[in-house]
Amino acid sequence: MKNGSDTSDTPEKAKSPAPRHPRRPDRSRSRILEAAVLEFSEKGFSGGRVDDIAERAEIGKRMLYHYFGNKEKLFLAVIEKAYLDLWEAEAALQLDLLPPREALAELVTFVWRYYLDHPEFITLLNEENLLKAQNFRHSKILREGAARSQDLVKEVLARGVAEGVFRSGIDPVQLSLTITSVCYYYLTNQATSSIVYGRRLMTRKAQAERLAFNIESILTIVQAAPL
Amino acid sequence: MKNGSDTSDTPEKAKSPAPRHPRRPDRSRSRILEAAVLEFSEKGFSGGRVDDIAERAEIGKRMLYHYFGNKEKLFLAVIEKAYLDLWEAEAALQLDLLPPREALAELVTFVWRYYLDHPEFITLLNEENLLKAQNFRHSKILREGAARSQDLVKEVLARGVAEGVFRSGIDPVQLSLTITSVCYYYLTNQATSSIVYGRRLMTRKAQAERLAFNIESILTIVQAAPL
DNA sequence: GGTATATGTGACCAACTGGTTATTTGTCAA
DNA sequence: TTGACAAATAACCAGTTGGTCACATATACC
Numbered sequence: 077m078k079n080g081s082d083t084s085d086t087p088e089k090a091k092s093p094a095p096r097h098p099r100r101p102d103r104s105r106s107r108i109l110e111a112a113v114l115e116f117s118e119k120g121f122s123g124g125r126v127d128d129i130a131e132r133a134e135i136g137k138r139m140l141y142h143y144f145g146n147k148e149k150l151f152l153a154v155i156e157k158a159y160l161d162l163w164e165a166e167a168a169l170q171l172d173l174l175p176p177r178e179a180l181a182e183l184v185t186f187v188w189r190y191y192l193d194h195p196e197f198i199t200l201l202n203e204e205n206l207l208k209a210q211n212f213r214h215s216k217i218l219r220e221g222a223a224r225s226q227d228l229v230k231e232v233l234a235r236g237v238a239e240g241v242f243r244s245g246i247d248p249v250q251l252s253l254t255i256t257s258v259c260y261y262y263l264t265n266q267a268t269s270s271i272v273y274g275r276r277l278m279t280r281k282a283q284a285e286r287l288a289f290n291i292e293s294i295l296t297i298v299q300a301a302p303l
Numbered sequence: 304m305k306n307g308s309d310t311s312d313t314p315e316k317a318k319s320p321a322p323r324h325p326r327r328p329d330r331s332r333s334r335i336l337e338a339a340v341l342e343f344s345e346k347g348f349s350g351g352r353v354d355d356i357a358e359r360a361e362i363g364k365r366m367l368y369h370y371f372g373n374k375e376k377l378f379l380a381v382i383e384k385a386y387l388d389l390w391e392a393e394a395a396l397q398l399d400l401l402p403p404r405e406a407l408a409e410l411v412t413f414v415w416r417y418y419l420d421h422p423e424f425i426t427l428l429n430e431e432n433l434l435k436a437q438n439f440r441h442s443k444i445l446r447e448g449a450a451r452s453q454d455l456v457k458e459v460l461a462r463g464v465a466e467g468v469f470r471s472g473i474d475p476v477q478l479s480l481t482i483t484s485v486c487y488y489y490l491t492n493q494a495t496s497s498i499v500y501g502r503r504l505m506t507r508k509a510q511a512e513r514l515a516f517n518i519e520s521i522l523t524i525v526q527a528a529p530l
Numbered sequence: 531g532g533t534a535t536a537t538g539t540g541a542c543c544a545a546c547t548g549g550t551t552a553t554t555t556g557t558c559a560a
Numbered sequence: 561t562t563g564a565c566a567a568a569t570a571a572c573c574a575g576t577t578g579g580t581c582a583c584a585t586a587t588a589c590c
Contacts, residue, residue, distance in 0.1 A: 104568090119433075122347055123433075136569050137570095141550080147547095201492065202429050209497075223501065249502060257484040257485045257487070258480075261487055265429075265432050265487075267431070267439070268432055268436045273480075274450065275476060289477040290481075352576090353579080354578085363538060365540090373578075532590085533590090534587105536587080537585080537586075538583105538584080541581085542579105542582100545578090546576080546578095548576095549573085550571105550574105551570105551571085553568100553570095553571105554567100555569100559562105560561105
Protein backbone atom coordinates (compact mmCIF):
# COMPACT_ATOMS: atom_id res chain seq x y z
CA MET A 77 0.00 0.00 0.00
CA LYS A 78 2.72 2.43 0.96
CA ASN A 79 1.32 5.69 -0.22
CA GLY A 80 -1.86 6.29 -2.15
CA SER A 81 -0.34 9.05 -4.27
CA ASP A 82 1.13 6.96 -7.06
CA THR A 83 2.31 9.30 -9.72
CA SER A 84 -0.65 11.61 -9.76
CA ASP A 85 -0.25 14.83 -7.85
CA THR A 86 -3.46 14.08 -5.97
CA PRO A 87 -5.14 17.10 -7.50
CA GLU A 88 -7.44 18.69 -4.97
CA LYS A 89 -5.62 17.01 -2.16
CA ALA A 90 -6.79 20.17 -0.47
CA LYS A 91 -5.32 19.40 2.93
CA SER A 92 -6.88 22.72 3.71
CA PRO A 93 -9.03 21.51 6.65
CA ALA A 94 -7.61 23.86 9.12
CA PRO A 95 -8.13 24.63 12.78
CA ARG A 96 -10.64 27.39 13.14
CA HIS A 97 -11.09 27.31 16.84
CA PRO A 98 -9.43 29.73 19.15
CA ARG A 99 -6.71 28.51 21.47
CA ARG A 100 -7.89 27.35 24.88
CA PRO A 101 -5.61 24.68 26.29
CA ASP A 102 -6.96 24.46 29.85
CA ARG A 103 -10.52 24.54 28.68
CA SER A 104 -9.86 21.76 26.20
CA ARG A 105 -8.27 19.60 28.84
CA SER A 106 -11.08 19.99 31.32
CA ARG A 107 -13.70 19.49 28.65
CA ILE A 108 -12.10 16.21 27.72
CA LEU A 109 -12.01 15.17 31.35
CA GLU A 110 -15.66 15.99 31.90
CA ALA A 111 -16.66 14.16 28.76
CA ALA A 112 -14.60 11.17 29.83
CA VAL A 113 -16.24 11.09 33.25
CA LEU A 114 -19.64 10.94 31.59
CA GLU A 115 -18.67 8.37 29.01
CA PHE A 116 -16.87 6.00 31.36
CA SER A 117 -19.46 6.25 34.09
CA GLU A 118 -22.21 5.44 31.60
CA LYS A 119 -20.54 2.61 29.76
CA GLY A 120 -17.61 1.48 31.84
CA PHE A 121 -14.01 1.43 30.75
CA SER A 122 -14.30 -1.15 27.99
CA GLY A 123 -17.64 0.17 26.84
CA GLY A 124 -16.49 3.78 26.72
CA ARG A 125 -15.38 4.94 23.29
CA VAL A 126 -12.52 7.33 22.79
CA ASP A 127 -14.20 8.74 19.71
CA ASP A 128 -17.37 9.43 21.66
CA ILE A 129 -15.43 11.19 24.37
CA ALA A 130 -13.79 13.40 21.78
CA GLU A 131 -17.15 14.13 20.24
CA ARG A 132 -18.76 14.95 23.58
CA ALA A 133 -15.89 17.27 24.33
CA GLU A 134 -16.33 18.81 20.88
CA ILE A 135 -12.69 18.35 20.22
CA GLY A 136 -10.48 16.41 17.86
CA LYS A 137 -9.43 13.00 19.02
CA ARG A 138 -5.88 14.08 18.48
CA MET A 139 -6.03 16.54 21.36
CA LEU A 140 -7.26 13.83 23.65
CA TYR A 141 -4.15 11.82 22.95
CA HIS A 142 -2.09 14.96 23.16
CA TYR A 143 -3.25 15.68 26.68
CA PHE A 144 -3.76 12.23 28.13
CA GLY A 145 -1.64 9.80 26.18
CA ASN A 146 -4.06 6.91 25.83
CA LYS A 147 -7.36 5.51 26.97
CA GLU A 148 -6.01 3.98 30.16
CA LYS A 149 -4.27 7.12 31.28
CA LEU A 150 -7.41 9.06 30.57
CA PHE A 151 -9.36 6.68 32.74
CA LEU A 152 -6.79 7.07 35.48
CA ALA A 153 -7.21 10.83 35.30
CA VAL A 154 -10.95 10.35 35.58
CA ILE A 155 -10.63 8.14 38.64
CA GLU A 156 -8.23 10.55 40.28
CA LYS A 157 -10.54 13.44 39.68
CA ALA A 158 -13.51 11.52 41.04
CA TYR A 159 -11.71 10.70 44.27
CA LEU A 160 -10.09 14.08 44.71
CA ASP A 161 -13.51 15.69 44.34
CA LEU A 162 -14.94 13.39 46.99
CA TRP A 163 -12.13 14.06 49.41
CA GLU A 164 -12.39 17.77 48.84
CA ALA A 165 -16.07 17.72 49.72
CA GLU A 166 -15.30 15.50 52.71
CA ALA A 167 -12.73 17.93 53.97
CA ALA A 168 -15.32 20.68 54.05
CA LEU A 169 -17.27 18.75 56.68
CA GLN A 170 -16.71 20.02 60.19
CA LEU A 171 -17.91 17.18 62.26
CA ASP A 172 -16.00 18.24 65.34
CA LEU A 173 -18.41 21.11 65.81
CA LEU A 174 -21.25 18.69 66.44
CA PRO A 175 -21.90 16.31 69.31
CA PRO A 176 -21.00 12.73 68.41
CA ARG A 177 -24.42 11.39 67.55
CA GLU A 178 -25.29 14.38 65.40
CA ALA A 179 -21.84 14.23 63.82
CA LEU A 180 -22.32 10.60 62.86
CA ALA A 181 -25.77 11.31 61.45
CA GLU A 182 -24.28 14.19 59.52
CA LEU A 183 -21.60 11.93 58.12
CA VAL A 184 -24.14 9.36 56.93
CA THR A 185 -26.15 12.15 55.37
CA PHE A 186 -23.08 13.50 53.64
CA VAL A 187 -22.16 10.13 52.15
CA TRP A 188 -25.71 9.59 50.99
CA ARG A 189 -26.05 13.03 49.45
CA TYR A 190 -22.68 12.86 47.81
CA TYR A 191 -23.49 9.60 46.07
CA LEU A 192 -26.89 10.94 45.08
CA ASP A 193 -25.39 14.10 43.63
CA HIS A 194 -22.50 12.32 41.95
CA PRO A 195 -23.88 9.13 40.46
CA GLU A 196 -20.86 8.91 38.22
CA PHE A 197 -18.64 8.37 41.25
CA ILE A 198 -20.33 5.12 42.09
CA THR A 199 -20.12 3.72 38.61
CA LEU A 200 -16.50 4.67 38.24
CA LEU A 201 -15.65 3.06 41.55
CA ASN A 202 -17.38 -0.10 40.42
CA GLU A 203 -15.39 -0.09 37.24
CA GLU A 204 -12.15 0.50 39.06
CA ASN A 205 -12.87 -2.49 41.25
CA LEU A 206 -13.64 -4.63 38.23
CA LEU A 207 -10.14 -3.63 37.13
CA LYS A 208 -8.86 -4.80 40.53
CA ALA A 209 -7.95 -1.25 41.50
CA GLN A 210 -5.07 -1.21 39.06
CA ASN A 211 -5.21 2.55 38.65
CA PHE A 212 -5.83 3.24 42.28
CA ARG A 213 -2.93 1.09 43.28
CA HIS A 214 -0.49 2.81 40.97
CA SER A 215 -1.52 6.38 41.58
CA LYS A 216 0.52 8.04 44.27
CA ILE A 217 -1.93 10.88 44.53
CA LEU A 218 -4.73 8.43 45.32
CA ARG A 219 -2.81 6.28 47.76
CA GLU A 220 -1.83 9.30 49.77
CA GLY A 221 -5.28 10.82 49.77
CA ALA A 222 -6.77 7.51 50.85
CA ALA A 223 -4.52 7.39 53.87
CA ARG A 224 -5.83 10.74 55.10
CA SER A 225 -9.43 10.09 54.27
CA GLN A 226 -10.24 7.35 56.72
CA ASP A 227 -9.95 9.38 59.88
CA LEU A 228 -13.39 10.98 59.94
CA VAL A 229 -15.23 8.00 61.33
CA LYS A 230 -12.43 7.12 63.67
CA GLU A 231 -12.47 10.54 65.29
CA VAL A 232 -16.22 10.76 65.70
CA LEU A 233 -16.31 7.27 67.09
CA ALA A 234 -13.53 7.96 69.57
CA ARG A 235 -15.19 11.15 70.69
CA GLY A 236 -18.51 9.37 71.20
CA VAL A 237 -16.86 6.69 73.28
CA ALA A 238 -15.05 9.31 75.35
CA GLU A 239 -18.30 11.10 76.04
CA GLY A 240 -20.01 7.84 76.90
CA VAL A 241 -22.67 8.00 74.21
CA PHE A 242 -21.19 5.26 72.03
CA ARG A 243 -20.20 1.84 73.16
CA SER A 244 -16.55 0.99 72.95
CA GLY A 245 -14.93 -1.77 70.99
CA ILE A 246 -16.33 -0.88 67.60
CA ASP A 247 -13.85 -1.19 64.76
CA PRO A 248 -13.97 2.12 62.88
CA VAL A 249 -13.09 0.39 59.62
CA GLN A 250 -16.06 -1.96 59.93
CA LEU A 251 -18.35 0.90 60.80
CA SER A 252 -17.03 3.03 57.99
CA LEU A 253 -17.51 0.21 55.52
CA THR A 254 -21.05 -0.31 56.75
CA ILE A 255 -21.92 3.35 56.40
CA THR A 256 -20.64 3.35 52.87
CA SER A 257 -22.31 0.05 52.07
CA VAL A 258 -25.82 0.96 53.04
CA CYS A 259 -25.71 4.12 50.96
CA TYR A 260 -23.76 2.77 48.05
CA TYR A 261 -25.57 -0.48 47.36
CA TYR A 262 -28.98 1.12 47.31
CA LEU A 263 -27.86 3.47 44.58
CA THR A 264 -25.69 1.22 42.41
CA ASN A 265 -28.18 -1.56 42.36
CA GLN A 266 -31.38 0.40 42.24
CA ALA A 267 -32.15 -0.90 38.76
CA THR A 268 -32.32 -4.56 39.72
CA SER A 269 -33.46 -3.94 43.28
CA SER A 270 -36.50 -1.99 42.20
CA ILE A 271 -37.55 -5.01 40.17
CA VAL A 272 -36.76 -7.54 42.87
CA TYR A 273 -38.74 -5.62 45.47
CA GLY A 274 -41.35 -4.36 43.04
CA ARG A 275 -41.02 -0.88 44.42
CA ARG A 276 -39.80 2.44 43.09
CA LEU A 277 -36.65 3.28 44.97
CA MET A 278 -35.72 6.69 43.65
CA THR A 279 -38.75 8.77 44.42
CA ARG A 280 -38.13 11.61 46.82
CA LYS A 281 -40.06 9.78 49.46
CA ALA A 282 -38.16 6.54 48.98
CA GLN A 283 -34.85 8.39 49.13
CA ALA A 284 -35.80 10.12 52.35
CA GLU A 285 -36.92 6.85 53.89
CA ARG A 286 -33.66 5.15 53.00
CA LEU A 287 -31.59 7.93 54.49
CA ALA A 288 -33.65 7.88 57.67
CA PHE A 289 -33.35 4.11 57.95
CA ASN A 290 -29.62 4.29 57.44
CA ILE A 291 -29.06 6.99 60.03
CA GLU A 292 -31.16 5.12 62.54
CA SER A 293 -29.34 1.87 61.79
CA ILE A 294 -25.90 3.35 62.21
CA LEU A 295 -26.77 5.17 65.42
CA THR A 296 -28.35 2.04 66.79
CA ILE A 297 -25.31 -0.06 66.00
CA VAL A 298 -23.06 2.45 67.68
CA GLN A 299 -25.03 3.26 70.77
CA ALA A 300 -26.58 -0.01 71.74
CA ALA A 301 -25.16 -2.12 74.47
CA PRO A 302 -23.38 -5.14 73.07
CA LEU A 303 -25.53 -8.23 72.72
CA MET B 304 -12.18 -9.28 -3.71
CA LYS B 305 -15.38 -11.28 -4.05
CA ASN B 306 -14.01 -14.75 -4.07
CA GLY B 307 -10.40 -15.76 -4.02
CA SER B 308 -10.91 -18.62 -6.43
CA ASP B 309 -10.51 -16.75 -9.71
CA THR B 310 -10.29 -19.28 -12.44
CA SER B 311 -8.01 -21.71 -10.72
CA ASP B 312 -9.68 -24.70 -9.22
CA THR B 313 -8.19 -23.80 -5.86
CA PRO B 314 -5.93 -26.85 -6.01
CA GLU B 315 -5.51 -28.10 -2.50
CA LYS B 316 -8.70 -26.36 -1.45
CA ALA B 317 -8.57 -29.19 1.03
CA LYS B 318 -11.67 -28.19 2.90
CA SER B 319 -10.83 -31.34 4.73
CA PRO B 320 -10.63 -29.80 8.22
CA ALA B 321 -13.50 -31.77 9.50
CA PRO B 322 -15.33 -32.07 12.79
CA ARG B 323 -13.85 -34.88 14.77
CA HIS B 324 -15.65 -34.32 17.99
CA PRO B 325 -18.49 -36.50 19.12
CA ARG B 326 -21.94 -35.03 19.48
CA ARG B 327 -22.81 -33.59 22.83
CA PRO B 328 -25.38 -30.83 22.49
CA ASP B 329 -26.26 -30.28 26.16
CA ARG B 330 -22.69 -30.42 27.20
CA SER B 331 -21.72 -27.86 24.58
CA ARG B 332 -24.45 -25.52 25.65
CA SER B 333 -23.56 -25.66 29.31
CA ARG B 334 -19.87 -25.36 28.57
CA ILE B 335 -20.54 -22.18 26.65
CA LEU B 336 -22.64 -20.87 29.51
CA GLU B 337 -19.97 -21.60 32.09
CA ALA B 338 -17.31 -20.00 29.95
CA ALA B 339 -19.50 -16.95 29.44
CA VAL B 340 -20.10 -16.61 33.18
CA LEU B 341 -16.36 -16.53 33.73
CA GLU B 342 -15.61 -14.17 30.89
CA PHE B 343 -18.35 -11.66 31.63
CA SER B 344 -17.75 -11.68 35.34
CA GLU B 345 -14.07 -11.00 34.81
CA LYS B 346 -14.32 -8.34 32.15
CA GLY B 347 -17.88 -7.12 32.12
CA PHE B 348 -20.22 -7.18 29.18
CA SER B 349 -18.34 -4.83 26.88
CA GLY B 350 -14.99 -6.17 27.94
CA GLY B 351 -15.96 -9.78 27.44
CA ARG B 352 -14.98 -11.22 24.08
CA VAL B 353 -17.11 -13.70 22.22
CA ASP B 354 -14.02 -15.31 20.75
CA ASP B 355 -12.55 -15.83 24.18
CA ILE B 356 -15.74 -17.40 25.44
CA ALA B 357 -15.70 -19.81 22.53
CA GLU B 358 -12.09 -20.62 23.21
CA ARG B 359 -12.68 -21.15 26.93
CA ALA B 360 -15.56 -23.45 26.07
CA GLU B 361 -13.31 -25.24 23.60
CA ILE B 362 -15.91 -24.88 20.97
CA GLY B 363 -16.38 -23.14 17.65
CA LYS B 364 -17.74 -19.64 17.78
CA ARG B 365 -20.40 -20.79 15.39
CA MET B 366 -21.99 -23.02 17.99
CA LEU B 367 -22.17 -20.16 20.39
CA TYR B 368 -24.26 -18.23 17.93
CA HIS B 369 -26.20 -21.37 17.14
CA TYR B 370 -27.26 -21.81 20.74
CA PHE B 371 -27.54 -18.26 21.98
CA GLY B 372 -28.09 -16.02 18.99
CA ASN B 373 -25.81 -13.14 19.87
CA LYS B 374 -23.69 -11.63 22.59
CA GLU B 375 -26.55 -9.88 24.34
CA LYS B 376 -28.72 -12.95 24.49
CA LEU B 377 -25.79 -14.92 25.81
CA PHE B 378 -25.34 -12.35 28.55
CA LEU B 379 -29.02 -12.57 29.37
CA ALA B 380 -28.69 -16.34 29.70
CA VAL B 381 -25.74 -15.79 32.02
CA ILE B 382 -27.67 -13.38 34.20
CA GLU B 383 -30.64 -15.69 34.35
CA LYS B 384 -28.47 -18.59 35.36
CA ALA B 385 -26.77 -16.54 38.04
CA TYR B 386 -30.06 -15.52 39.61
CA LEU B 387 -31.71 -18.89 39.28
CA ASP B 388 -28.73 -20.46 41.03
CA LEU B 389 -28.99 -17.95 43.86
CA TRP B 390 -32.69 -18.50 44.29
CA GLU B 391 -32.25 -22.22 44.22
CA ALA B 392 -29.72 -22.04 47.03
CA GLU B 393 -31.98 -19.65 48.90
CA ALA B 394 -34.89 -22.03 48.64
CA ALA B 395 -32.87 -24.71 50.37
CA LEU B 396 -32.70 -22.59 53.50
CA GLN B 397 -35.17 -23.59 56.13
CA LEU B 398 -35.28 -20.59 58.34
CA ASP B 399 -38.63 -21.47 59.84
CA LEU B 400 -36.99 -24.24 61.80
CA LEU B 401 -34.95 -21.73 63.77
CA PRO B 402 -36.00 -19.14 66.32
CA PRO B 403 -36.14 -15.63 64.81
CA ARG B 404 -32.79 -14.31 65.96
CA GLU B 405 -30.93 -17.41 64.88
CA ALA B 406 -32.87 -17.46 61.64
CA LEU B 407 -31.84 -13.91 60.87
CA ALA B 408 -28.23 -14.63 61.72
CA GLU B 409 -28.42 -17.67 59.49
CA LEU B 410 -29.77 -15.58 56.67
CA VAL B 411 -26.96 -13.05 56.95
CA THR B 412 -24.47 -15.90 57.00
CA PHE B 413 -26.07 -17.43 53.95
CA VAL B 414 -25.89 -14.19 51.96
CA TRP B 415 -22.28 -13.67 52.98
CA ARG B 416 -21.24 -17.19 52.15
CA TYR B 417 -23.07 -17.20 48.87
CA TYR B 418 -21.31 -14.06 47.69
CA LEU B 419 -18.01 -15.42 48.89
CA ASP B 420 -18.49 -18.69 47.08
CA HIS B 421 -19.88 -17.09 43.93
CA PRO B 422 -17.82 -13.99 43.27
CA GLU B 423 -19.05 -14.00 39.69
CA PHE B 424 -22.56 -13.28 40.89
CA ILE B 425 -21.56 -9.94 42.32
CA THR B 426 -19.73 -8.80 39.23
CA LEU B 427 -22.52 -9.86 36.95
CA LEU B 428 -25.05 -8.03 39.06
CA ASN B 429 -22.91 -4.91 38.89
CA GLU B 430 -22.75 -5.20 35.15
CA GLU B 431 -26.46 -5.72 34.85
CA ASN B 432 -27.04 -2.57 36.83
CA LEU B 433 -24.64 -0.65 34.64
CA LEU B 434 -26.92 -1.79 31.82
CA LYS B 435 -29.88 -0.41 33.80
CA ALA B 436 -31.26 -3.89 34.33
CA GLN B 437 -32.27 -4.16 30.69
CA ASN B 438 -32.00 -7.92 30.70
CA PHE B 439 -33.58 -8.35 34.09
CA ARG B 440 -36.48 -6.17 33.11
CA HIS B 441 -37.22 -8.09 29.95
CA SER B 442 -36.83 -11.60 31.31
CA LYS B 443 -40.08 -13.10 32.46
CA ILE B 444 -38.24 -15.85 34.26
CA LEU B 445 -36.34 -13.32 36.34
CA ARG B 446 -39.24 -11.03 37.10
CA GLU B 447 -41.27 -13.94 38.40
CA GLY B 448 -38.45 -15.37 40.46
CA ALA B 449 -37.77 -11.99 41.97
CA ALA B 450 -41.32 -11.71 43.17
CA ARG B 451 -41.01 -14.95 45.13
CA SER B 452 -37.56 -14.25 46.46
CA GLN B 453 -38.23 -11.33 48.74
CA ASP B 454 -40.30 -13.15 51.30
CA LEU B 455 -37.53 -14.68 53.41
CA VAL B 456 -36.75 -11.55 55.39
CA LYS B 457 -40.38 -10.57 55.66
CA GLU B 458 -41.33 -13.87 57.24
CA VAL B 459 -38.48 -13.99 59.74
CA LEU B 460 -39.12 -10.40 60.68
CA ALA B 461 -42.84 -10.98 61.18
CA ARG B 462 -42.18 -14.04 63.28
CA GLY B 463 -39.70 -12.16 65.44
CA VAL B 464 -42.18 -9.37 66.03
CA ALA B 465 -44.90 -11.86 66.87
CA GLU B 466 -42.66 -13.53 69.42
CA GLY B 467 -41.67 -10.20 70.87
CA VAL B 468 -37.94 -10.49 70.19
CA PHE B 469 -37.85 -7.94 67.35
CA ARG B 470 -39.21 -4.46 67.45
CA SER B 471 -42.09 -3.73 65.16
CA GLY B 472 -42.25 -1.14 62.43
CA ILE B 473 -39.21 -2.23 60.50
CA ASP B 474 -39.62 -2.18 56.76
CA PRO B 475 -38.54 -5.62 55.52
CA VAL B 476 -37.37 -4.15 52.23
CA GLN B 477 -35.04 -1.72 54.00
CA LEU B 478 -33.71 -4.45 56.23
CA SER B 479 -33.25 -6.81 53.32
CA LEU B 480 -31.39 -4.16 51.36
CA THR B 481 -29.17 -3.47 54.34
CA ILE B 482 -28.33 -7.14 54.82
CA THR B 483 -27.38 -7.42 51.19
CA SER B 484 -25.47 -4.14 51.24
CA VAL B 485 -23.15 -4.91 54.12
CA CYS B 486 -22.15 -8.21 52.57
CA TYR B 487 -22.06 -7.11 48.97
CA TYR B 488 -20.11 -3.87 49.20
CA TYR B 489 -17.32 -5.41 51.22
CA LEU B 490 -16.74 -7.97 48.50
CA THR B 491 -17.25 -5.93 45.34
CA ASN B 492 -15.11 -3.10 46.49
CA GLN B 493 -12.43 -4.99 48.35
CA ALA B 494 -9.79 -3.92 45.86
CA THR B 495 -10.11 -0.18 46.48
CA SER B 496 -11.22 -0.53 50.09
CA SER B 497 -8.16 -2.50 51.06
CA ILE B 498 -6.06 0.40 49.79
CA VAL B 499 -8.19 3.09 51.38
CA TYR B 500 -8.08 1.40 54.77
CA GLY B 501 -4.60 0.03 54.35
CA ARG B 502 -5.73 -3.36 55.52
CA ARG B 503 -6.06 -6.78 53.99
CA LEU B 504 -9.72 -7.56 53.80
CA MET B 505 -9.82 -11.06 52.43
CA THR B 506 -7.82 -13.03 54.93
CA ARG B 507 -9.75 -15.71 56.75
CA LYS B 508 -9.63 -13.65 59.90
CA ALA B 509 -10.85 -10.49 58.18
CA GLN B 510 -13.68 -12.39 56.57
CA ALA B 511 -14.78 -13.86 59.87
CA GLU B 512 -14.65 -10.47 61.52
CA ARG B 513 -16.79 -8.92 58.83
CA LEU B 514 -19.40 -11.64 59.08
CA ALA B 515 -19.51 -11.30 62.85
CA PHE B 516 -19.82 -7.54 62.63
CA ASN B 517 -22.63 -7.83 60.10
CA ILE B 518 -24.61 -10.34 62.11
CA GLU B 519 -24.27 -8.27 65.22
CA SER B 520 -25.27 -5.11 63.35
CA ILE B 521 -28.36 -6.62 61.84
CA LEU B 522 -29.50 -8.20 65.08
CA THR B 523 -28.93 -4.94 66.89
CA ILE B 524 -30.93 -2.98 64.35
CA VAL B 525 -33.78 -5.40 64.65
CA GLN B 526 -33.93 -5.91 68.37
CA ALA B 527 -33.17 -2.56 69.82
CA ALA B 528 -35.84 -0.26 71.05
CA PRO B 529 -36.40 2.64 68.68
CA LEU B 530 -34.35 5.72 69.39
C1' DG C 531 -29.37 -48.83 4.90
C1' DG C 532 -30.85 -44.25 3.85
C1' DT C 533 -31.72 -39.61 4.71
C1' DA C 534 -33.18 -35.34 7.12
C1' DT C 535 -31.55 -32.64 10.61
C1' DA C 536 -29.03 -31.11 14.55
C1' DT C 537 -24.27 -30.43 15.67
C1' DG C 538 -19.93 -28.89 14.43
C1' DT C 539 -15.67 -26.39 11.84
C1' DG C 540 -12.44 -23.01 9.66
C1' DA C 541 -12.38 -19.19 6.81
C1' DC C 542 -14.13 -14.90 6.06
C1' DC C 543 -16.20 -10.04 6.43
C1' DA C 544 -17.63 -5.40 7.38
C1' DA C 545 -17.73 -2.29 11.02
C1' DC C 546 -15.48 -0.59 14.79
C1' DT C 547 -11.72 1.19 17.64
C1' DG C 548 -7.57 2.78 19.76
C1' DG C 549 -3.97 5.18 18.12
C1' DT C 550 -0.96 7.91 14.45
C1' DT C 551 0.40 11.09 10.62
C1' DA C 552 0.74 15.04 7.78
C1' DT C 553 -0.41 19.40 7.95
C1' DT C 554 -2.24 23.88 9.31
C1' DT C 555 -2.71 27.82 12.27
C1' DG C 556 -2.82 30.61 16.59
C1' DT C 557 0.24 32.64 20.05
C1' DC C 558 4.08 34.39 22.35
C1' DA C 559 8.95 35.76 23.01
C1' DA C 560 12.78 38.11 20.95
C1' DT D 561 8.31 40.97 11.86
C1' DT D 562 9.46 36.52 12.50
C1' DG D 563 10.02 32.09 13.66
C1' DA D 564 9.51 28.37 16.94
C1' DC D 565 6.41 25.88 19.42
C1' DA D 566 1.80 24.66 21.23
C1' DA D 567 -2.80 23.63 19.76
C1' DA D 568 -5.85 21.89 16.56
C1' DT D 569 -7.90 19.02 12.44
C1' DA D 570 -9.19 15.40 9.06
C1' DA D 571 -7.71 11.48 7.06
C1' DC D 572 -5.77 7.35 7.72
C1' DC D 573 -4.13 2.70 9.67
C1' DA D 574 -3.80 -1.83 11.51
C1' DG D 575 -5.66 -4.91 14.75
C1' DT D 576 -9.85 -6.38 16.83
C1' DT D 577 -14.60 -7.93 17.16
C1' DG D 578 -19.31 -9.42 16.64
C1' DG D 579 -21.37 -11.97 13.39
C1' DT D 580 -21.95 -15.04 8.92
C1' DC D 581 -21.05 -18.61 5.17
C1' DA D 582 -20.14 -22.80 2.84
C1' DC D 583 -19.44 -26.95 3.99
C1' DA D 584 -18.76 -31.49 6.78
C1' DT D 585 -20.40 -35.16 9.80
C1' DA D 586 -22.67 -37.60 13.66
C1' DT D 587 -27.15 -39.07 15.05
C1' DA D 588 -32.22 -40.12 15.14
C1' DC D 589 -35.82 -41.84 12.85
C1' DC D 590 -37.82 -44.66 9.33
